[in-house]
Structure formats: C-alpha cells, structure tokens
Amino acid sequence: MSLRIVLRKKLSGGLAAVVAAAVTLAPLAPASAQQGKGPPILRDTETEVLLREYTRPILRVAGLEKQNIQMVIINDASFNAFVADGRRIFVNYGAILQSENPNQLIGVLAHETGHLAGGHLAKLRQQLATAQTQMIIATILGAGALAVGARGGGSGLANAGAATLSAPGEVIRRSLLSYQRQQEENADRAGVKFLTATAQSPKGMYETFKRFTNESLFAARGADPYLQSHPMPADRVEALEGLARQSPYWDKKDDPALQLRHDMVRAKISAFMERPDTVARRYPLSDTGLPARYARAISTYLHGDLRSALSQIDGLIQVQPNNPYFYEVRGQALLEGGRPAEAIAPLRKAVHLSNNAPLIEMLLGQALVASENKAYTDEAISILRAAVARESEAPLGYSQLAMAYGRKGDYAEADLASAQAAFLRGDNKTARELASRAKTRFAVGSPGWVRADDIVTAKPLSSQ
Template sequence: MRHISTVQEPGSGKAAAPVLGRILRKAGTLFMAAAIALPSLTAPLAAQGRKIPVVRDAETEELLRDYAAPIFKAAGLPKGQVEIILVNENTFNAFVPDARRMFINVGVLIEAETPGEVIGVIAHEAGHIAGRHLVRLRTALANAQIMTVVGMVLGAGAMAAGVSSNSSGAAGGGAAIAMGAPGIGQRSLLAYQRGEEAAADKAALRYLEMTGQSAKGMLRTFERFADQQLFSAKYTDPYAQSHPMARERYNSLEEQARKSKYFDKPAPPALQARHDMVRAKLTAFTNHPNAVARLYPRSDTSMPAQYARAVAAMRSSGRAAVKDIDALIAKQPDNPHFHELKGQALLESGNPKAAIPSFQRAVQLRPNEGQFLIWLGYAMVGANDPSLLAEAERILKNGIQRDPNSGIAFSQLAIAQARQGKQAEADVSTAQGMMMTGDFQAAKRYAARAQKNLKRGTPAWIQADDILTYTPPALNR
C-alpha cells in the first residue's frame, strides 16, 4: 500500500459553504448528495477545498472490485463503468461525485467487521448512480435557487411597499421574508436529498436480494450511525439534514431486510478471510505500530494478526520486517501480496536491487496487475544498474497501460528514460505525472520543451500536444 497522489475536482479549490446559500452559487462543486456519511451539510473532501488523499493497494482494490461486481451487474451498470477509489481517511464514509467514480474511505474497511457492511455501502452508492440522482440534483439545485430568489424578490417588494406607505410593520415583514428566503430553498433541496437517500437505500436492498446476499451488514452500518447520533438527535432538526436520521433509516429498512430468505446467510468463509486480511493490513498501515501491537498482540497467531504485525514492523524498521514477511510467505507461498510486501520492505529500506525478485514473483502470480509491474519497474530503476534501464522502461510502460493513474509510474519512467539519454521522452513522462497531480501549468512547460525536440506526429509528440491543448473543465457559474 502506498500514497500515490491527491485528487481535487476542477474548480474546487475554494471551500464550499456549510450552508446552502453559498452552495447554490457554486452548484458545480457539490457532490455531497450521494454520500453515506452521517447526515451533515458538509461537502466531502475536495469540495471543502482539500485535495482527496488517494492511496493505492492492489489487494484492497481487488477485494472491493469483487465486492462490487455482482452489485453493479444487478444495478445495470456496465462492467468497467465505475472505478472504486480508496481514500486515506479513517472515517466511515463513501460518496460518488459522478457516474464513473466511487470513493471509499479506508475507515469503511477498518470499521466493517464483515464483508456485508462494505457491500451494503457499495450497494447504496450504486443506487445513487443507477438512479441518476446526481443528474437530477442539478435540477433540484436550480429549483431551490429559484425559490430563494423569488422569496428574496417578494421580501424586497414588501419592504418597498412598507417604506412607501411609511409602515414599519410592512417593512419588518418584508425583511423577515427576505431573510427567510434562503431557508425556503435550502429546506426544499434537503427534502429532495432525503428522498434520494431513501431511494438509494431501497435500491441497495434490491441489489442485495438479486445477488443472494444478506442485508444484515447494511443494517449494521445504519445501526452504527444511529448509535453515534444518539446524544445529538435531541437537538437536531430532522428537516435541516441532507440525509434521513440514521435511526429512521434503520427502522424503515429493517422490516423489509428481515423478510429476505438471505438475511441470516453469512459471507463465504474465503471472502470473510480476505476481508479480515485487508482490514488488518489497512489498520497496520494507518495506525502507529504501538497501537497495532495492542490490537494484534503476539498471543494472537491468526493470519490477519501476523499480517498486521509484519506491516507494522515494515513501517517501523524496514528490512527487519523481512523475517516476519517470510513467515507469511512460508504459509502461503502463492500469495502475491506477501511478495509485494517483502519487495516494498526491501525497497523502502534502501535495497531496491534485493527487492526485484520479490516483485518479479508477484508479477508472475498476477501478470496483469499494473501496480506490481510499477513496483518492479521502480525497483529496477532504483537499482542504479544501466543494464536494467531498458527493461525497466518497458515494464513501467506496461504497468501504465494497465494502471494509468499512477503518478509514481510516470516519475520513474522519466528517470529511466533520462538515464538512457531520452530527455525529450522523459520530459513528456514528467509532464504526464504532473497532470496526475493537477499541476497543469508545470506539465505544459515540460510538454512544450519536449515538443521542440520531438519529431512531429510521433506518439511522444502527440502525448505532449494533448497536454498542451488540455483545458481544465470550468465550473458552472
């Protein structure tokens, strides 16, 4: 697992308002409607002006894809349409900003005790995509804005009438209308959002039923939210929420969920085992090694516990973790993720050449996994052996074809090309990596420099030209 990059929606650099008065003026930045987080008016991550901290882990992404595949099929979403992106946040949250991306926090996997809890989240978000809720949200935003404007115009008219008739009461009434106008639009929009959330919940139940899976995990998620809301619900206005209250959601779904013949059906043991391993891995990567030692003490000899301790050891001592990782490999020699972890431990402890065989083994076991290819190319570049550079370049290009969203891959490819004297190609690769991070101006500078030294019409020249002619999407204003 590694932190690859941050993602920020175009134009979302300014903080979105916690109230809808400002959100309505920047409707294009809003993607809070399709979130499963605790009800709030806070827009997720990038819409708050923060970049989304994306992390990559082949094992976790593979598990999420396996969770999602039957749900997406039941929802009528074409294979490959929706990309699941892992966010380095420990809170229990997931959201969809459009019909092609679903963001899931690592906190979802860490907190979820069963696969069903994660699958329920995916099913809910799939309900938003299949129901085209994000498309219809734009209409709801426009309607809410119209209601706000009309209310303010009426209020202004009442105040004008009050002034002309020298009636302070009429003027005061007009001021009240004008001041209340944003609230009219806001509550209308929130009511719409609550309806869409309820629709996504019901769609999720249908998808789970169609795929023969229990909704018990989904109910556990809402039960968790309800427990968290217990002490604040007394002071919460249910009509000022973008989501239905968690206890209401739980109660409305429980009866229907319990009617399913699959309600008491547990997850397959092999799937539960994979979930436990990923959960342990993410816990170890996102917590201090001392915390990991308390959660997974040496007395716990299970595979997830051993995995967590090996990851924690790698994070704290690097090469010293190899012994623990070798113990895992001895038990599961064909587990590619153990070989990946060993390679990462050696690479990050300053011994990239020794890491090459581990990454090669991981690639042998999963030839089409782009992240393994990128790791291997990274280690070959880091080995500082000129005889490996051409092969490293080939492997990195192969990895990018399978995983085009890796900033590290482009940076390592640039190094491999520059060391072989291919400076113009290296500039193009550097520019592509900068495009990944959203640094468009710097990317264009490198692309322009590259084009001067490339033959017109060649693949590298075309790649540079694509960067030079790229225009970031503008916000609707």
C-alpha cells in the first residue's frame, strides 16, 4: 500500500528523551514520541524494500544480519535518522527525500548501524543508571549537610550543603554529554568501516554531515562544546573527512539502476507527502524522466483527476511492464476513486510481481471486500490471513479481515480481527471490549479464544 500513515507504539524504556543515535543536532526524538503517543510512521512496500537493500550488506559486515533489524519510516519532513531499541532503524521520510543519491542515504544508515553494532543504547542506559545513582547519593549528602548546618545555627555547612545539591548535577550532565559525543564519533568511524568493507564510498556520508555543518554553523557559533550531545559540527566533519578519504572507494559512483530506483522512491514520497504545487515545481512537465512522470501521475490521482492519472500510470506500465508498484498505484487509485472491482486486476498483478508482498496483499484484500461481491469473500479471507501472518503490525489487514468475516457471518472471527485492529491502533478500550465479546463466541480453550484472551489481558501498547 502506498505511503499509508499508521501510529507506532510508544518507544520503549523512556528512550525518547535520550536517543543517542540521532543524525542531526535537532531534538533527538519525534515530538509525538515524547508526548507518549508514538511516532506516526509511513508504510510503503517499494520504499521499505529499497531501504532493506541499502542496509542488508552493511548489517552483514557489522555482524547483525541475523538480528532481524527493521527499517521504520517516520512521517517527518526533516532530515533525521536514529535507533531507539536495538532492533529498528528509524528514518524520517525527509532524509530519503533530501538524499540526492543512494550513497548519501546509505552513509546515514551505516552511521546508525554503527550505533547498533556498538551497543550504544544499552551502554547509554547503564550510564544513565549510574548517573541516577550518583545524583541520589549527592542529594542525600547535600540534604544531610543542610540539616547539620541548620541545627548548628551556622551558614557555612548550610551553604556547603546547597552547593553539594547543585554541583553534581552539572558535572554528571557534562559527563553524559561527553559520553554521547564519543558514541557519535565511534558511530562515524564504524560507518566508514562498514562502507569500505562493502566496497561502497563514504563520500555520501561525508557530504551529508558537511551539509549539516553548513546549516548549523550559525546555531553552533559561541556554543559551549562541553554542553553538546554531538561533536561540534566542524570538528566532526573534519575528522570524518580525513577518515573517509582514506577509503579506496571514495570516488566510486552509485549504480545507475540503483540511482533510478532511489529517484523513483523520492518521487513517490514527494507526490504523497508534498503539496501539489510543490510537486509541480519539483517535477515540471518539461521533465520527461520516469521519476517525474511517476510523481505527476500519483499527484494527479490524489488531487481528483482519476482519468488523467490512469492514463499516466498506463504510460508508466508501458515503459516498465514488470514493475509491481505501478500496478499497485493503479489499483490504489481505482480503489480510492470508488471503483474497487476494477482495482482487483492490477492489484493481483502487483501481488504476483512483488512476490506476495503483504502490504500489497492487504490492499488487494481491501478491494475484494469493497467490491461487495460475496464470491470474493473466501479469497479475501485467505489473502488477508496470509498477509497478517507475515505483517502482524498493520491494522488495515485486520480491519479488512473483520469485514470479510462479518460478510461471511463468522462473528467470532470478525470480533477477534476487529479487536486486533483496535489494539494495533492503540485503542485499548475498544480492543478489550471486542476481544471479550469474541471470547463468548469461541469455544473455551480454542485457538480463537486464546488469542482473544491474550488481548483482554495484554498490557496496552502505549505502556510497552
């Protein structure tokens, strides 16, 4: 499904406030995560496949190939990427859109992999725990000194106690920031190492951080280097350049076919996420390249001219008849244009060409259900069950499965699927109510009853 927004569960362990692996000098976590809502994420098969291909060789040389590291696209236009739990690399869509070539984005992903390989999050947790202990001891000692001073009627010990309360906090804060700066430098070095080991250029990584330097020079001017969580930009880039230029692959260019795929994904993101006038300026009619045509076709369907959009998409299919994502967009345009029965054929083609990508299967299941043809009910259930088995955190699959079961009259399974969808959306009250009702419809101890009971007794996603 093309760039659908879903709400991600809250980042675990309180890490939203202390994420060590952010690329930029901006706040380290999305605002929504800081508010406990969970960062809104984007789902798109084409983009996720490309990101996995970018990271796979890097994760392999980093010794993380078997760790099932996931790529998560954050709905944020700023250039940022970070890790938060040791299992996922989060990338703002803005980082993809603003990376002019694959190498620039791959460099950022190599840096984030450096954080994962170095176990920086676990180490930072330990540093925070140690700092917390130190603060508690300092507070107790300071409070004791204040009490002694007060009983003695003198101001000396009282003043000493006040100083004891205030000074350690500043020292500990500087120590933590110094530790984070060292982690960033280590991740830079690891990133260059991984790129070299995979015969890729570190130039893109250097170009990205150099751009950050140029953008942040004014903001960093006069700043205290000991109060920064990242190395001062100029120092960091200078060190990175010296390291990166030693690579024998410094001048290696991206493969043209990979560059085209990168540009296609950037075009798709622009079309879905930017205003139509912005898309028109970025991809004017004078640009006849495939990415520009892709962006204009999507933007056209999104903003009301379905007939023209379908004509443009058909033109894309003529150029690349085996591109599954062109058929996916065609099916989505028809589905959202109120013509679900016509969406089925192109979505079947997209599923086939994408090797049964589960997000596209969900879109096909949605079209089968929306067609209101009862002959498609069993097929929709089969496709959607297969999709959610491989993509268990997508609410759309469960909500469509609930509709298909309801149409068949299987209300126990319909309630269970609705409960699963609500749970994934973070609507815990509705999820428990539906799961409780599902339990009354299933035989006690049956697989459906057990799954429903798991939802009733589960800890809410927002608290995990």
